[in-house]
Amino acid sequence: MSTLIWIAVALVVIAVYLSWTAGRLDRLHSRLDAARAALDAQLLRRASVAQELATAGVLDPAASIVLYQAAHAARQSEEEHREVAESELSQALRAVFEDSAQAEAVREAPGGEEALGELTEAVRRVPMARRFHNDAVRAARALRRHRTVRWFRLAGHAPFPLAFEMDDEPPAALGRVPGTEEAER
Amino acid sequence: MRIGIVCPYSWDVPGGVQFHIRDLADHLIRRGHQVSVLAPADDETPLPPYVVSAGRAVPVPYNGSVARLNFGFLSAARVRRWLHDGAFDVIHIHEPTSPSLGLLACWAAQGPIVATFHTSNPRSRAMIAAYPILQPALEKISARIAVSEYARRTLVEHLGGDAVVIPNGVDVDFFADAEPKEEWRGETIGFIGRIDEPRKGLPVLMRALPKIFEARPGVRLLIAGRGDEKEAVADLPAPLRERVEFLGMVSDEDKARLLRSVDVYVAPNTGGESFGIILVEAMSAGAAVLASDLDAFAQVLDGGAAGELFANEDADALAAAAVRLLGDEKRLAELRARGSRHVRRFDWSTVGADILAVYETVTDGAASVAADDRTRLWARLGLARD
Numbered sequence: 001m002s003t004l005i006w007i008a009v010a011l012v013v014i015a016v017y018l019s020w021t022a023g024r025l026d027r028l029h030s031r032l033d034a035a036r037a038a039l040d041a042q043l044l045r046r047a048s049v050a051q052e053l054a055t056a057g058v059l060d061p062a063a064s065i066v067l068y069q070a071a072h073a074a075r076q077s078e079e080e081h082r083e084v085a086e087s088e089l090s091q092a093l094r095a096v097f098e099d100s101a102q103a104e105a106v107r108e109a110p111g112g113e114e115a116l117g118e119l120t121e122a123v124r125r126v127p128m129a130r131r132f133h134n135d136a137v138r139a140a141r142a143l144r145r146h147r148t149v150r151w152f153r154l155a156g157h158a159p160f161p162l163a164f165e166m167d168d169e170p171p172a173a174l175g176r177v178p179g180t181e182e183a184e185r
Numbered sequence: 186m187r188i189g190i191v192c193p194y195s196w197d198v199p200g201g202v203q204f205h206i207r208d209l210a211d212h213l214i215r216r217g218h219q220v221s222v223l224a225p226a227d228d229e230t231p232l233p234p235y236v237v238s239a240g241r242a243v244p245v246p247y248n249g250s251v252a253r254l255n256f257g258f259l260s261a262a263r264v265r266r267w268l269h270d271g272a273f274d275v276i277h278i279h280e281p282t283s284p285s286l287g288l289l290a291c292w293a294a295q296g297p298i299v300a301t302f303h304t305s306n307p308r309s310r311a312m313i314a315a316y317p318i319l320q321p322a323l324e325k326i327s328a329r330i331a332v333s334e335y336a337r338r339t340l341v342e343h344l345g346g347d348a349v350v351i352p353n354g355v356d357v358d359f360f361a362d363a364e365p366k367e368e369w370r371g372e373t374i375g376f377i378g379r380i381d382e383p384r385k386g387l388p389v390l391m392r393a394l395p396k397i398f399e400a401r402p403g404v405r406l407l408i409a410g411r412g413d414e415k416e417a418v419a420d421l422p423a424p425l426r427e428r429v430e431f432l433g434m435v436s437d438e439d440k441a442r443l444l445r446s447v448d449v450y451v452a453p454n455t456g457g458e459s460f461g462i463i464l465v466e467a468m469s470a471g472a473a474v475l476a477s478d479l480d481a482f483a484q485v486l487d488g489g490a491a492g493e494l495f496a497n498e499d500a501d502a503l504a505a506a507a508v509r510l511l512g513d514e515k516r517l518a519e520l521r522a523r524g525s526r527h528v529r530r531f532d533w534s535t536v537g538a539d540i541l542a543v544y545e546t547v548t549d550g551a552a553s554v555a556a557d558d559r560t561r562l563w564a565r566l567g568l569a570r571d
């Protein structure tokens with residue numbers, strides 16, 4: 001009789017543990033979704049501001065075309081080419097705003113101050129959002145590699161999380177984020 | 186935005202983390218946000234209107250010293266109630282790995298959580314053993330902030346993952362606009378910090394002092410901070426003692442005035458620093474800074490460009506550098522000018538905007554903070570009501 005009770009207790013303990021682990025995993029997945037949505041929003045914001053600047057006529061025609069092309073490609077890119085397209089937008093932004101004279105010229109144009117402020121904010125938030133996203137990816141992967149999760153298939157059909165790798169170095173002229181990695185280099 | 190901030194250490198004890206949270210809360214409130222700070226505090230302590238007491242912290246031996254911490258059933262219940270009443274858009278936890286309110290809040294909350302890691306302690310035994318317990322709480326954090334590149338490195342090594350670096354903030358103008366005090370001027374060296382805490386490095390400075398006083402007969406040393414004054418000067422030859430002046434604990438205003446008045450601020454700390462806010466304050470006030478070459482200090486001083494560095498714990502190097510600096514008016518002026526430019530990045534206007542950017546990034550596309558009922562037993566058994 002007492003053996004049966006012990007088996008029952010053991011089963012309950014295992015069930016509670018599995019349920020708790022599944023809850024943890026569920027929470028990690030929702031954190032991951034939120035982080036991905038935030039990253040997506042920041043990337044789109046950056047591309048929109050870049051495109052606006054490119055079509056506003058405040059830049060020279062060559063720079064306008066380069067920037068417009070990169071921003072357009074970043075917004076339209078399919079999922080598997082997105083990292084490359086967004087990196088190219090970073091490079092285009094760096095090329096256009098390589099020296100601070102260009103930033104100053106934009107600032108002096110009507111409405112330029114505002115547009116530049118938005119762009120500065122956008123290029124500073126993309127690396128932030130990406131870091132938070134990749135941190136969430138790492139946490140989710142660590143738990144999903146756990147054998148309990150693998151054996152009992154607690155992750156269900158959720159796709160294995162992938163980090164978002166891109167070049168997100170902001171242009172030097174657009175005020176680097178103080179104290180961040182970029183500033184230390 | 187409705188912001189909840191969790192302070193792990195007693196509000197009535199002065200400390201870097203507490204000051205940081207106080208200034209951050211002030212800054213956010215000035216910008217029109219609603220802020221509530223949950224902090225351990227004695228019942229008698231007068232608290233600013235935005236602080237909610239989480240009860241008295243209990244002194245317990247932890248990690249080699251006696252720490253005042255909050256834990257246990259009652260504290261957990263208070264955290265839960267605060268989360269419930271506050272209905273925050275985001276909560277910002279400081280020091281989530283210390284076994285106090287931060288960890289409790291992490292455990293009890295769900296939703297957008299931002300955490301700031303202040304210390305860069307080497308990993309403790311307790312942390313290794315508690316890792317499986319910590320991990321489920323820490324993985325709820327949506328955004329991690331480290332106060333320096335050095336703190337970030339330790340964090341990445343110990344806990345994995347990544348963090349953005351946002352330095353601690355300083356109200357630069359408060360220091361820059363302070364009125365110098367006449368009696369503290371004229372070839373003076375300043376030191377601010379606990380006298381009886383060897384890691385603050387006063388003994389190193391005391392060993393260097395005879396050489397400095399010998400080379401520069403007019404120099405005086407001004408020391409602000411609590412501790413035994415007699416013991417501090419015990420090793421110093423008697424005739425030199427009168428050139429060392431103890432000011433005791435000073436108010437924030439006097440601290441600013443002291444930093445405005447001295448020629449050189451010396452930070453001989455020997456370790457345990459992850460940021461070095463005092464250096465930023467000294468530079469804001471226009472004092473030339475001479476600091477030990479700790480990783481954190483070198484970083485704040487821009488690798489030695491905004492202030493001079495000497496080999497850690499080397500009293501001779503400190504003496505040589507101090508004598509050279511005090512005799513070189515041009516170099517002092519140059520350091521002052523560079524320092525004032527360099528500290529702008531640590532001003533609350535910059536730091537606060539960055540922290541807000543983090544809040545906005547994590548609240549984009551996420552629900553608000555709520556008490557996490559899944560940690561309760563019946564919820565785990567699937568019996569919770571939704």
